[in-house]
Amino acid sequence: MCGIIGYIGGRNAAVEVYEGLKRLEYRGYDSAGAAFCDGDKLTLIKKRGKVEKLLPHLKSVRATIGIGHTRWATHGVPSDVNAHPHSVGNICVVHNGIIENYAELKAGLEAEGSVFLSRTDSEVAAHLLNKYYDGDLLYAMKMTVGKLRGSYALMAVCKGENKIVAACNKSPLIIGYGFGENYCASDEPALAGKCETIVVMEDGDLAEITAESVAVYNAVYNCELQSVIREPEPNLAVSADMSTGDCPHYMLKEIREVPESVLSTKRAFSGIADKFKTAVSGAKRIIMTGCGTAYHAALIGKRYFESFASIPVEVETAGEFRYKDPLINEDTVLFAISQSGETADTVEAARLARSRGAKIVAVTNSHRSQLNRIADIVVPVAAGPEICVAATKSYTGQITALYLCALAFAGKDDGGIIEYAAGLCRDVVKNTNVDKLAHMCARSRGTYFMGRDLDYAVALEGSLKLKEISYVPGDGYPAGELKHGTLALIDRRTVSVFVITDKELAGKSGNAVEQVISRGGKVAVVTNVKGLELPQGVSEVITIPECDKFLSPLLSVIVLQYLAYRTAVLLKKDPDKPRNLAKSVTVE
Numbered sequence: 001m002c003g004i005i006g007y008i009g010g011r012n013a014a015v016e017v018y019e020g021l022k023r024l025e026y027r028g029y030d031s032a033g034a035a036f037c038d039g040d041k042l043t044l045i046k047k048r049g050k051v052e053k054l055l056p057h058l059k060s061v062r063a064t065i066g067i068g069h070t071r072w073a074t075h076g077v078p079s080d081v082n083a084h085p086h087s088v089g090n091i092c093v094v095h096n097g098i099i100e101n102y103a104e105l106k107a108g109l110e111a112e113g114s115v116f117l118s119r120t121d122s123e124v125a126a127h128l129l130n131k132y133y134d135g136d137l138l139y140a141m142k143m144t145v146g147k148l149r150g151s152y153a154l155m156a157v158c159k160g161e162n163k164i165v166a167a168c169n170k171s172p173l174i175i176g177y178g179f180g181e182n183y184c185a186s187d188e189p190a191l192a193g194k195c196e197t198i199v200v201m202e203d204g205d206l207a208e209i210t211a212e213s214v215a216v217y218n219a220v221y222n223c224e225l226q227s228v229i230r231e232p233e234p235n236l237a238v239s240a241d242m243s244t245g246d247c248p249h250y251m252l253k254e255i256r257e258v259p260e261s262v263l264s265t266k267r268a269f270s271g272i273a274d275k276f277k278t279a280v281s282g283a284k285r286i287i288m289t290g291c292g293t294a295y296h297a298a299l300i301g302k303r304y305f306e307s308f309a310s311i312p313v314e315v316e317t318a319g320e321f322r323y324k325d326p327l328i329n330e331d332t333v334l335f336a337i338s339q340s341g342e343t344a345d346t347v348e349a350a351r352l353a354r355s356r357g358a359k360i361v362a363v364t365n366s367h368r369s370q371l372n373r374i375a376d377i378v379v380p381v382a383a384g385p386e387i388c389v390a391a392t393k394s395y396t397g398q399i400t401a402l403y404l405c406a407l408a409f410a411g412k413d414d415g416g417i418i419e420y421a422a423g424l425c426r427d428v429v430k431n432t433n434v435d436k437l438a439h440m441c442a443r444s445r446g447t448y449f450m451g452r453d454l455d456y457a458v459a460l461e462g463s464l465k466l467k468e469i470s471y472v473p474g475d476g477y478p479a480g481e482l483k484h485g486t487l488a489l490i491d492r493r494t495v496s497v498f499v500i501t502d503k504e505l506a507g508k509s510g511n512a513v514e515q516v517i518s519r520g521g522k523v524a525v526v527t528n529v530k531g532l533e534l535p536q537g538v539s540e541v542i543t544i545p546e547c548d549k550f551l552s553p554l555l556s557v558i559v560l561q562y563l564a565y566r567t568a569v570l571l572k573k574d575p576d577k578p579r580n581l582a583k584s585v586t587v588e
C-alpha cells in the first residue's frame with residue numbers, strides 16, 4: 001500500500017530511487033514520483049501510471065539525495081497532482097499510510113493561508129513540515145508527526161539540507177546501511193543487493209539520515225527527542241529472488257514455486273515446533289483471522305484443528321473481528337494469518353486480542369513484520385518473496401503451516417506426508433493444462449466455484465484469484481447452497497467449476513453438477529476421486545493426483561491458480577499488477 005524509498009550517497013540518486021521503486025511497485029502502481037536534492041537544486045517529478053513513466057524524466061537527473069513513492073490511491077484519484085512527493089516551500093515529502101485527522105489539519109492550515117493542490121491526506125504533512133521548518137528538518141518532522149493521527153511512514157528532503165529525515169508509526173520503514181551511503185525504504189526487498197545491514201524503525205521513531213551517519217530518535221512518550229539504539233540486522237532479501245526467472249510473470253514463477261514453499265515451510269516449522277507447543281498449550285479457545293486469501297487459509301486451518309485436536313475454532317475476517325467487541329480472555333489463542341504481516345486489519349485484530357489477554361500466533365511470510373513484533377510466537381511461512389499481488393505460494397505455505405500447527409497441538413507429527421504432498425504438488429505444477437477451461441472462463445458472463453467442506457474453502461480462493469486478476473465476475477459457493485439462490489444465475493454463458501476431492505462427499509457434489517447442467521450452464525470439475533461418476537455434459541475434467549483429503553487443497557488450488565493466470569493472460573490483463581489493488585494493504 002504505497003512504497004517509499006530514499007537514497008543519500010555518492011551514486012546517482014535518480015538510479016537508486018528508480019530501482020527501489022521498481023521493486024516496491026507491488027505495493028501500489030497507480031502513480032509514482034520522486035524528488036531529488038543536489039546542493040541548492042530541488043527537482044520534483046511525478047506522473048500518473050506505473051513507475052516506468054518516470055524513466056524518461058529521470059534520465060537527465062544527477063543528484064546525491066532522492067526520495068521516491070509508488071502510490072496506491074486512498075484519498076484522491078490517481079493523477080499527476082495527487083502523486084507524491086508533495087512539495088511546499090523548499091520541502092518535499094513522501095508518505096505511506098493514512099492521516100486520519102487530515103481534514104481537520106487541512107482546515108486549520110487553510111485558515112492560516114496554506115493553499116492545497118491535491119486531494120490527498122498526505123499533503124498536510126508537506127504543509128506542516130514547511131510551517132515548522134526553521135532551518136532544522138528533524139525538528140520540523142518532530143513537530144509535524146506530533147500533529148498527525150493515523151498511520152504514516154514519511155521521508156522528507158529540503159533544499160540545502162544534506163540529509164533525509166524519516167518518521168514512522170504503524171507503517172513499515174527500514175533504514176539500509178551502506179559505506180558512504182544510506183537508504184531508507186518500506187521493505188527489505190527494495191534494498192536487496194544494496195545493503196547487507198538494516199535497521200527496522202519502530203512506531204514513533206524518527207531518523208536523520210546522511211551519507212555517513214544514521215541517528216534514530218523516538219518522541220512518542222517524550223516531548224523532547226530521545227536518541228534510541230535500534231539493533232542492526234542482516235538484510236535477508238536476495239536480489240536473485242526479485243527476478244521473474246524464465247517466466248513471463250511473477251505469478252507463473254510463484255505458482256511453480258508452490259512445492260518448494262510447502263517443503264520450506266515444513267523445514268521452518270521443525271525449528272519452532274517445541275516453542276509453538278509450549279506457547280499454545282492450555283488453549284481453550286482458538287480464533288483464526290486474516291484477510292482475503294489468508295482468511296481462506298484460516299478456513300482450512302479451522303478444519304485441521306477441529307479434526308486433529310478436537311478443539312473448536314472460530315474464523316473471522318480481520319476487518320470484522322476487530323469491530324465486533326470479541327470475547328477474548330487468557331485462554332484464547334488468536335492465529336493472525338498474513339503473508340505480509342503488515343495488513344492493517346490483521347495487525348489491529350492481533351493488537352486488540354493481545355490487549356484482552358489472548359496469546360498471538362503470527363503465521364507470516366515476512367521475517368520482520370509488524371505482526372511478528374506483536375506475536376507471542378511466529379509460525380514461519382517460508383514461501384520466499386511473493387511479488388505478484390495475487391497470493392499463490394504463500395497460500396499453500398499457510399495451509400502447510402496450519403496443518404503442522406494442528407498436528408503439533410494434537411501431539412502428533414506429519415510422518416513425512418508433507419514431503420509426499422510436495423511431490424504431488426510438483427506433478428500438478430508440471431502436468432496441469434487449463435487452456436480449454438481458461439478459454440471458457442474468458443468468454444463467460446460469470447463464473448461460480450463450488451465445493452463442499454475443504455473443497456468449498458478452495459473454491460472461495462479459486463474464485464477470488466480469477467476475479468482479482470482477470471476481472472471476470474463470479475463467486476465461490478458451498479455446493480449445497482446452489483439451489484438456495486445462486487442457481488438463478490446459471491445459464492449457458494456461465495461456467496461453474498466444481499472442486500471434488502472428498503470421496504465421501506463426491507456424490508453430493510455430483511448432484512449440484514447435474515443441477516447446473518440441467519440449466520444449460522457449462523461445468524468443469526477438478527477432482528482426484530477415482531471412478532468419480534459425472535453426469536453427461538461436463539465440459540472439462542481436470543484430474544489431480546490422489547491424496548489425503550486434508551492435503552488435497554494444496555493440489556486443487558494449483559489448478560485454480562493456473563486457471564486464473566491463464567484467463568488473465570488470454571484477456572491481456574497483467575496478472576502481476578491487477579487494477580485497483582496492491583500487495584500489502586497497510587490501510588483500513
Ligand code: F6R
Pocket residue numbers: 290291292293294295337338339340341342343346389390391392464465468583584585
Ligand atoms: C489475494 C490476496 C489478498 C491478500 C490479503 C491479505 O490474492 O493476495 O486477498 O491475501 O490482502 O494480505 P496478507 O496475507 O499480506 O495479510
